[in-house]
Amino acid sequence: MKLYDPQNATKTEPGIQTETIEDEALESVWQVVVHNDPINLMSYVTMVFQKVFGFSLEQAEKHMLEVHHQGRSIVWSGAREKAEHYAQQLHGFQLLATLEKI
Amino acid sequence: MEWTYQEDGGVRISKLDPFLAELVQQIPAAADADASSAAQQRLFYSPVADEDDPSEEIQEDWQEYVEPGLRSLFVSADDVVRGDLVGMQMTKHEGAAMFSLEITKANLHAWISTLNRARLVLAETHAFTESEIAAELRMNFETRRDLALFQINLYGLLLDFLLDGVESL
Numbered sequence: 001m002k003l004y005d006p007q008n009a010t011k012t013e014p015g016i017q018t019e020t021i022e023d024e025a026l027e028s029v030w031q032v033v034v035h036n037d038p039i040n041l042m043s044y045v046t047m048v049f050q051k052v053f054g055f056s057l058e059q060a061e062k063h064m065l066e067v068h069h070q071g072r073s074i075v076w077s078g079a080r081e082k083a084e085h086y087a088q089q090l091h092g093f094q095l096l097a098t099l100e101k102i
Numbered sequence: 103m104e105w106t107y108q109e110d111g112g113v114r115i116s117k118l119d120p121f122l123a124e125l126v127q128q129i130p131a132a133a134d135a136d137a138s139s140a141a142q143q144r145l146f147y148s149p150v151a152d153e154d155d156p157s158e159e160i161q162e163d164w165q166e167y168v169e170p171g172l173r174s175l176f177v178s179a180d181d182v183v184r185g186d187l188v189g190m191q192m193t194k195h196e197g198a199a200m201f202s203l204e205i206t207k208a209n210l211h212a213w214i215s216t217l218n219r220a221r222l223v224l225a226e227t228h229a230f231t232e233s234e235i236a237a238e239l240r241m242n243f244e245t246r247r248d249l250a251l252f253q254i255n256l257y258g259l260l261l262d263f264l265l266d267g268v269e270s271l
Contacts, residue, residue: 037222038232038235038236039221039222039225039235039254040218040222041218041258041261041262041265043262043265043266044214044218044261044265047214047265047268084149084160087149088168088171088172091145091146091149091168091172092171092172092175093215093218094145094215094218094219094222097149098149098150098151099149099150099154099160100151100154101154
């Protein structure tokens with residue numbers, strides 16, 4: 001945020017000067033997406049989701065069925081560094097996982 | 103082939119005939135990530151599409167830092183499996199040679215990793231389609247590819263059994 005800059009200040013009224021404020025760009029949000037691979041067993045994918053994300057069995061099965069029926073599921077979204085960390089873990093479990101910038 | 107869950111959390115696979123025992127012995131080799139370029143591409147790939155990574159920063163970081171870590175992880179799991187396979191025992195059952203194998207609770211996740219990877223590598227190397235994998239299992243092998251499909255199914259059966267045996271994650 002850029003605070004009061006006398007060089008660029010505009011006097012609109014005596015004693016009043018405008019401030020130029022610029023917002024920094026918000027950090028991009030990234031999604032972790034798991035894609036379907038017909039080789040992976042449904043029980044295996046469910047186990048991986050529970051282990052990596054701490055999902056309950058119900059949550060894990062919900063995401064697994066999304067992958068199975070819709071071809072993909074967004075399993076997490078947030079800051080890039082953490083998204084990369086999750087993607088790395090999913091690759092360690094040999095799931096098809098990608099990162100998408102929102 | 104039989105399998106039982108032990109009280110200490112381990113599993114015992116028994117009554118493996120010599121053919122199945124040999125296929126079980128081949129699990130680490132079947133899981134070799136460098137078996138084919140298709141297998142390598144399946145297991146080691148940048149997670150970000152070009153449009154989201156125009157500077158290729160993530161792709162380069164992945165190749166330099168993540169891929170070696172994944173390879174190390176896979177090799178460690180395979181070494182555990184190889185160690186257990188050395189302990190495969192042969193007995194006589196009704197006059198025929200039968201084999202058995204013990205897997206401790208501590209080693210279950212290594213076996214799960216290697217079995218899953220073996221299935222992926224075989225599927226990618228032989229370019230199996232989803233319908234081929236889902237088709238009724240055949241016991242007549244005319245080609246190496248036919249045998250690979252049988253391995254994918256056998257390893258899937260073992261993987262399902264081990265996943266059932268994993269109590270805590």
